[in-house]
Amino acid sequence: MKGFRLAWKKFTRDRLAFTGFVIIFVLLLAALFAPVLAPYPEDTFQIHPADRLQPPSAEHLLGTDSMGRDILSRLLFGTRVTLVIAVIAVGVSLLIGVPLGLVAGYFENLFSEGIMRVADIFLSIPQVILAIFLAQSFRPSIRSVILALSITYWPWFTRIVYAETRALKKRAFLEATEAVGAGSLRTIVLHVLPNVSSSIIVRSSIGMGFTILTAATLGFLGVGAQPPTPEWGVTIAESRQFLPDAWWYATFPGLAIFIVVMGFNMLGDGLRDILDPRIRRGFD
């Protein structure tokens, strides 16, 4: 695996991508070991009215919320909610979006045209608005958020895979594969898919960040996760009536969202540079 080692070397040298990678690694550790890392793991749901709205101190590093729960502990457990939502939503979008994009890109018939028109229709409503509408139709819950995000995000994958597949079709090696007599399925899976995979990986990383932001927005608006779930957007919504006194209550969950989304975006940006040498080194 010389290619892999070379890529890893390039990766560790890319400060931006590597920082993103470290952030996500820490996030995974936090989610995995939340019960051990959290100073008050029982505070996810247990309330202590006597300790309400304590500013950050040695006992409560990030302060407490309106129910006296430790904010740091709840943030740590929140990483689990966030990751579950984002991983499933992006995973489902991949499973729907990539095959559709491959089929629509590879075959040039009415069915392909149909797929792309449907994708366009989904993209014709801003994602947050469509997701709000969907989540409300399903009745707000974490499951609804996951469904809503999956249903609204797949067209992005379809569109990218479609465009790349169409570009590949003009290349000689695909024509050669077909001339040798390889079937469509074989050509798509063995020859097209590997060539579009770097775009898919990059899009997935950026999609994770995007999905986390949207999930938090849905939580904040009240159509997503419901209290007392320690979801970050929900926590920020709860904190609003205690401002300006309890500044820590709103500040830290927002910082958590920012750092995590930034991590995925940086990783995506960096991966694009590494996986696709054709693209000029730049920030887009």
Add this chain to the structure above:
Amino acid sequence: MNRSLLIYACKRVVYAVPTILGLLVLVFVISRVIPADPAALVAGEMATPQQVEALRKQYRFDEPLPVQLVLYLKRLAKGDMGKSLYSGRKVFDDLVDRFPATLELTLVSMVLSILIGVPLGILAALKRNSVLDHLLRGVTVAGLAIASFWLGIMLQLFFSMWLGITPLGGRIGMSVDPPASITGMYILDALLTLNGRALWSAAVHMILPSLTLAFASFATITRFTRSGVLDVVQQDFITYERAMGLPPRLVIYKYLLRNAIIATVTQIGLLFGLLLAGTVVIETVFDWPGLGLYAFNAIVLSDYQAILGVTLLAGIAYVTVNLLVDIALSLIDPRKAET
């Protein structure tokens, strides 16, 4: 305007029709097929079983779906989007009333992000890998990672609550009468009626919401302008003109800016979608009485018809703006119309 451009414009308009139709069908499917009982959703959480039944009859939710779809399209064609539980008025009238507030906020944010984003993007491209370029890269990457509702709350906390120099929310001061309504946009109306007091109050109320809303789109537009300019800089004709001894300044003004404008206009459609989605959040945070706040109230009260109406309006607005952008692009760059 020559003939091929006209044909192109007509084609684009015709292409938009199935998209809008598809959008109507999509919204219909989501609202009728996903919920276990659409009548109960429309009636709201406080409704009695009798009220739910009455609604089921009124909207004919018990008919087969294709029949319902036709009825629904017929009603929409008449501008009937049902009644809002929240305001007790027709959803259509509510949307019309609240539209100017959102339009004003969106336009100001768009102008702000273009006025700041385009020059910075050009500068970053021309001074590639300079300190400014790296700094901007950081800011724009952050701009796309920050949750806008949180940014808004932080700005409120700092500027309104701690420093007390900006209002916390709303469109205009409590003690100030809104300007006489011409367009419904306070700043424009105040200018037209030469109402200084209202102008000042409306402008001050606009600062934080528009800056918050503009932040993400500013980041996007800076990135795209930068890469758009970089694409041009590396093309042969620029190298040629430089080699021919044309002053760099002339090359920048004459060739780069034109292409930068194309990159910017291309982005306006996408930007509009970002801003539109952003208004739901920003209006909620800043208590801005537009469509976004209306959508939020509708969510809180499970006012289903109202949510449906906002979704439809947002979709139609987005498709229309993108259509106009495409046509505008073909005017600036006629090559677009040929492909």
